[in-house]
Amino acid sequence: MQKKNKIANNHEKDTSRTAFLLRQTEAIAKTGSWELDLQTQELYWSDGVYMILEFEPQSFTVDYDKGIEVIHPDDRDMAIREMNEAISRGKEYSIQKRFVTSTGTIKFIRSSGKVLFDATGQPHKLIGVFQDITDFVKAHQELQSVKSLVEVVATSVEGIIWEANATTFEFTYISKQVERILGYSPSDWLTKPYFWKDHIHPEDREAAIHFCHEQTLMGKDHTFEYRMLTKAGDYVWLQDRVTVISENGKPVILRGLLIDVSASKEIRKRLEDERNLNQQLIQYLPNVIFLFNEEGEFLLWNDKLLEMSGYVDADMEHLTPWNFFDSSQTETLIEHLQTVIHKGYTEIETEFVSKSGERKPMLFIASKFTYKGQKCIYGVGVDVSQRNQLIKEQKRLLKTIESILQFAPDSMLVLTSKLNLFKENSSFEKLVEEYAAKLHYEEDELKKLIVNQVIASMSNEGKTEITIPKKNK
Secondary structure, three states: OHHHHHHHHHHHHHHHHHHHHHHHHHHOOOOEEEEEEEOOOOOOOOOOHHHOOOOOOOOOOOHHHHHHOOEEEOOOHHHHHHHHHHHOOOEEEEEEEEEEEEOOEEEEEEEEEEEEEEEOEEEEEEEEEEEEEEHHHHHHHHHHHHHHHHHHHHHHHOEEEEEOOOOOOOOOEEEEEHHHHHOOHHHHHOOOOOHHHHHHHHHHHHHHHHHHHHHOOOOOOEEEEEEEEEOOOOEEEEEEEEEEEOOEEEEEEEEEEEEOOHHHHHHHHHHHHHHHHHHHHHHOOEEOOOOOOOOEEEEEOOHHHHHOOOOOOOOOOOOHHHHHHHHHHHHHHHHHHHHHHHHHHEEEEEEOOOOOOOOEEEEEEEEEEOOOOOEEEEEEEEHHHHHHHHHHHHHHHHHHHHHHHHHOOOOOOOEOOOEOOOOHHHHHHHHHHHHHHHHHOOOHHHHHHHHHHHHHHHOOOOOOOOOOOOOOO
């Protein structure tokens, strides 16, 4: 008797333990089992079903109507149809539907069912399992939302978004923009393992692959440019901006953006050509050209400056503008520099001192200029040695003429192109002074009379005699 009681007690303990484990398993897995008697329409829910629906386990008795009531109104017809079809055909089924819980929360449920038959082969019971897949569905919806957002972004971005294996460089994703920019469909690109490598311009391929591989091994994000063959058979310049994703210090994924830079590449080429042309023009100008920043560091100069100064390019890195002038001029030059900074322009004529100490008079014209983001002084230096020599020659010639006039004979008279007296020499003055009184003229009157007669006789070739009659008193 005691043995039977012991066996019974052990059985109760096992049953209790099994029920406890089932409840815990259902709670962890968010599942619940159910059973529907097809003859009596009695319905049984395990504790897990009550918990999914946010009821206290076994707090009320359920029936077929209650089982239908908890299904979302929009899913009821589909659920009943699937269940009836399973019963009539004797097949298993699995559907997704929604439950409305006791608190009004909507949960997504995976419902699986199976028909049990009695001894006569008639459908007897329908048993099944409910699984709460709300978290999975929401995660999937979020993922789809993210994917949709990625596609929207990828489509709106002026470039091709891609992802590839960091070891093999095989692409696992490429946005639809590839079709617009290069003409290939995403499937064209993704179905061929070496598509990217094979379509890089032969002249760029080795360098591009080597650079990307090298930077990837070091885990460095990088940007590089190369030409890519389009489906139409042309080449376009692409800029590839690559991000390296590493795990435990090892690169595993590459993500990037391919941008068509053909237009900007062409613009840069034109600018470079223009810059080279300008550089050549600067070098061949007959005047000194220079550019220095506010710290006095030379940024640009031409060969004419080197020729006149005797310095070489290597020297210019260590020179300042003050090295080309006498120290006595420093204060004046600083004043002019301040004038350029505040007013934007100045001119100064001073002596330019070469490396050997040779001096040359030069006119410097300077103005403010922005070069590569720096505020600079741009200037031109003109050698005025020849001009000064000409001025000196003119002054010497003028002095010679003045000397000739001073010592000219009494009868000599020189007129300008405007027929005015070029210079009143002493001899002519003495002539007028001596004869004015004798001929009864005022000195200015006689002088004017002589000049007028000279002018009147200018059309005559050779010598002309001028007669001045005596004026009646």
